[in-house]
Amino acid sequence: AQSVTQPDIHITVSEGASLELRCNYSYGATPYLFWYVQSPGQGLQLLLKYFSGDTLVQGIKGFEAEFKRSQSSFNLRKPSVHWSDAAEYFCARIDSGYSTLTFGKGTMLLVSP
Amino acid sequence: DVKVTQSSRYLVKRTGEKVFLECVQDMDHENMFWYRQDPGLGLRLIYFSYDVKMKEKGDIPEGYSVSREKKERFSLILESASTNQTSMYLCASSGGQAYSNQPQHFGDGTRLSIL
Numbered sequence: 045a046q047s048v049t050q051p052d053i054h055i056t057v058s059e060g061a062s063l064e065l066r067c068n069y070s071y072g073a074t075p076y077l078f079w080y081v082q083s084p085g086q087g088l089q090l091l092l093k094y095f096s097g098d099t100l101v102q103g104i105k106g107f108e109a110e111f112k113r114s115q116s117s118f119n120l121r122k123p124s125v126h127w128s129d130a131a132e133y134f135c136a137r138i139d140s141g142y143s144t145l146t147f148g149k150g151t152m153l154l155v156s157p
Numbered sequence: 158d159v160k161v162t163q164s165s166r167y168l169v170k171r172t173g174e175k176v177f178l179e180c181v182q183d184m185d186h187e188n189m190f191w192y193r194q195d196p197g198l199g200l201r202l203i204y205f206s207y208d209v210k211m212k213e214k215g216d217i218p219e220g221y222s223v224s225r226e227k228k229e230r231f232s233l234i235l236e237s238a239s240t241n242q243t244s245m246y247l248c249a250s251s252g253g254q255a256y257s258n259q260p261q262h263f264g265d266g267t268r269l270s271i272l
């Protein structure tokens with residue numbers, strides 16, 4: 045079965061510092077990749093998606109992600125973190141021919157003053 | 158913007174009760190999904206539907222059923238609630254045909270406690 049791995053369960057970043065959240069996917073033809081964010085007590089909000097083309101994709105809230113086929117990675121980045129970015133972040137994939145998302149276990153981002 | 162509305166944010170029920178969780182989307186999406194979310198286990202797919210009256214089992218369908226009588230509404234049913242079904246339940250919808258790659262849009266979730 046195809047999988048998504050988020051190696052970091054928790055990450056703490058100082059406000060104003062840069063952020064990179066890691067996501068690795070198991071090999072599969074043409075994965076479609078997504079990042080979602082979940083604030084406490086809320087549902088998931090789509091940050092960005094990658095289908096094909098330019099490997100650097102821009103999302104909402106100043107986030108971006110880079111698709112690297114050679115490393116099977118789709119890491120999420122933000123140049124300067126704000127306290128309101130504290131949340132749980134999920135990487136997910138859909139494989140061609142399937143309609144269901146496979147999620148990683150999530151990374152909880154804590155932002156320190 | 159896509160709006161996915163779950164009827165309750167918090168729900169408390171008793172063991173053995175039949176429980177209904179309702180979800181409505183306003184974007185005429187073909188596909189709808191039910192997940193449960195538990196600490197350390199992430200999101201797990203219970204059931205999904207790609208058309209009215211159609212349903213497919215996800216990864217953990219045991220103890221659950223679903224109903225989709227209208228395109229905009231997808232109900233999750235706990236036939237006889239048990240304490241191990243205490244969880245956060247998330248509904249989602251997406252457009253396009255079955256097996257499309259369109260992103261899913263989520264509701265705010267229902268936190269269900271079974272006593």
